[in-house]
Amino acid sequence: MNAKPDAGARTWRDLPAAQQPDWPDSEALRDVIAELESYPPLVFAGECDQLRARLASVAKGEAFLLQGGDCAEAFDAVSAEQIRNKLKTLLQMGAVLTYAGSVPVVKVGRIAGQYSKPRSKPTETRDGVTLPSYRGDSVNGFEFTPEARTPDPQRLKRMYHASSATLNLVRAFTTGGYADLRQVHAWNQDFVKNSPSGQRYEALAREIDRALNFMNACGVDPEEFKTVEFYASHEALILDYESALTRVDSRTGDLYDVSGHMVWIGERTRQLDGAHIEFASRIRNPIGVKLGPATTPEDALTLIDRLDPDREPGRLTFITRMGADKIRDRLPTLVEKVTASGAQPVWVCDPMHGNTFEAASGHKTRRFDDVLDEVKGFFEVHKSLGTHPGGIHVELTGDDVTECVGGGDEIFVDDLHQRYETACDPRLNRSQSLDLAFLVAEMYRDQ
Ligand SMILES: O=C[C@H](O)[C@H](O)COP(=O)(O)O
Numbered sequence: 057m058n059a060k061p062d063a064g065a066r067t068w069r070d071l072p073a074a075q076q077p078d079w080p081d082s083e084a085l086r087d088v089i090a091e092l093e094s095y096p097p098l099v100f101a102g103e104c105d106q107l108r109a110r111l112a113s114v115a116k117g118e119a120f121l122l123q124g125g126d127c128a129e130a131f132d133a134v135s136a137e138q139i140r141n142k143l144k145t146l147l148q149m150g151a152v153l154t155y156a157g158s159v160p161v162v163k164v165g166r167i168a169g170q171y172s173k174p175r176s177k178p179t180e181t182r183d184g185v186t187l188p189s190y191r192g193d194s195v196n197g198f199e200f201t202p203e204a205r206t207p208d209p210q211r212l213k214r215m216y217h218a219s220s221a222t223l224n225l226v227r228a229f230t231t232g233g234y235a236d237l238r239q240v241h242a243w244n245q246d247f248v249k250n251s252p253s254g255q256r257y258e259a260l261a262r263e264i265d266r267a268l269n270f271m272n273a274c275g276v277d278p279e280e281f282k283t284v285e286f287y288a289s290h291e292a293l294i295l296d297y298e299s300a301l302t303r304v305d306s307r308t309g310d311l312y313d314v315s316g317h318m319v320w321i322g323e324r325t326r327q328l329d330g331a332h333i334e335f336a337s338r339i340r341n342p343i344g345v346k347l348g349p350a351t352t353p354e355d356a357l358t359l360i361d362r363l364d365p366d367r368e369p370g371r372l373t374f375i376t377r378m379g380a381d382k383i384r385d386r387l388p389t390l391v392e393k394v395t396a397s398g399a400q401p402v403w404v405c406d407p408m409h410g411n412t413f414e415a416a417s418g419h420k421t422r423r424f425d426d427v428l429d430e431v432k433g434f435f436e437v438h439k440s441l442g443t444h445p446g447g448i449h450v451e452l453t454g455d456d457v458t459e460c461v462g463g464g465d466e467i468f469v470d471d472l473h474q475r476y477e478t479a480c481d482p483r484l485n486r487s488q489s490l491d492l493a494f495l496v497a498e499m500y501r502d503q
């Protein structure tokens with residue numbers, strides 16, 4: 057490690073930060089920040105180190121990262137049912153990937169902090185009325201009224217409390233018995249059971265059960281099967297919030313963003329001279345960076361120099377989101393040049409953000425087949441280069457929504473209006489998520 061005499065310096069504060077809200081009342085913002093600074097951490101720095109170690113296994117090709125959850129979490133969705141459904145979906149996907157893909161799976165939610173959204177336009181116009189765009193519940197309200205759309209810093213405190221409540225329940229579920237592998241059938245006990253993927257899952261759960269019974273009969277009942285290691289991640293977008301939750305670790309003197317175990321920097325805020333990359337370079341959490349189709353090898357190499365100067369496996373995850381039509385063309389050079397430089401980032405495929413289109417009905421949607429094709433392209437590229445396809449990053453929900461078209465239990469364009477509930481981008485529903493997990497497990501095994 058480099059010596060860091062100025063480890064606590066908040067150097068990002070003086071740099072330009074993209075995608076920040078225009079808070080109308082700077083005094084109110086200051087008061088909120090001061091209050092946030094007094095709140096206890098949401099995660100412990102040691103947990104971030106543990107995740108970095110898990111991601112190091114992914115970087116070395118010994119494990120697979122499953123990162124998923126809402127596009128935008130919402131305050132009114134912080135309920136036991138919604139949190140459980142999301143977790144259940146990730147646990148089911150994890151079971152499928154571990155069993156059918158025969159690989160340890162590192163599970164990371166887009167959860168307990170994913171309340172802020174970068175937008176392509178600062179304003180939205182409807183029927184001649186122009187208002188600020190919705191930027192996530194941490195900033196303003198979804199409703200199209202001047203009151204709701206005005207950024208309100210009090211929302212940053214609600215973000216903290218919503219994250220805290222969510223994380224508390226997630227910790228209870230993952231360590232208190234709900235995530236015990238013996239519950240592998242129970243996770244399937246609802247609407248999804250009758251879907252094609254639900255039935256396929258049921259067959260796999262029976263096999264897992266048989267394997268567990270066999271081990272039990274042999275006198276083996278490992279503690280590892282009774283709880284699940286689960287981590288929380290979100291985009292580090294609103295720097296007033298992330299800075300207020302960034303603390304000096306008493307063990308090491310290093311800075312950690314204790315708002316989540318892992319944070320990532322988005323495609324729209326990864327400017328090399330901007331505040332977000334400077335912020336990420338200063339904290340010790342594992343860091344993700346989204347890489348879109350225009351990313352050059354030089355961009356990727358500079359990001360490595362800035363964020364992972366010691367080339368520490370597990371520190372940096374590149375989350376590529378090229379689009380199904382571009383991944384086979386754009387990804388190879390990036391992976392080749394990065395590998396040649398000696399760096400070993402985790403390579404993860406986000407097959408969602410490059411495949412969005414607007415249906416004739418006006419709904420923003422994605423085709424399941426495009427999502428799948430981008431993942432296929434990702435596996436093909438890594439196979440041809442002999443590098444490790446480290447994981448997937450997906451927007452999903454545990455609810456039976458109709459936001460993405462296709463899948464085994466097919467959603468048609470005409471179905472989109474039935475349960476279109478996302479506040480921003482379309483998510484895979486539970487059945488589509490399971491479909492994807494089975495197909496990715498096959499790809500991983502074939503690799
Ligand atoms: O989820 C990602 C972005 O916030 C989202 O794609 C922004 O899209 P838009 O502003 O173009 O609707």
Ligand SMILES: C=C(OP(=O)(O)O)C(=O)O
Nearest residue numbers: 174322323324346377409
């Ligand atoms: C905004 C997001 O992605 P990207 O930065 O890749 O557009 C996201 O993952 O929510």
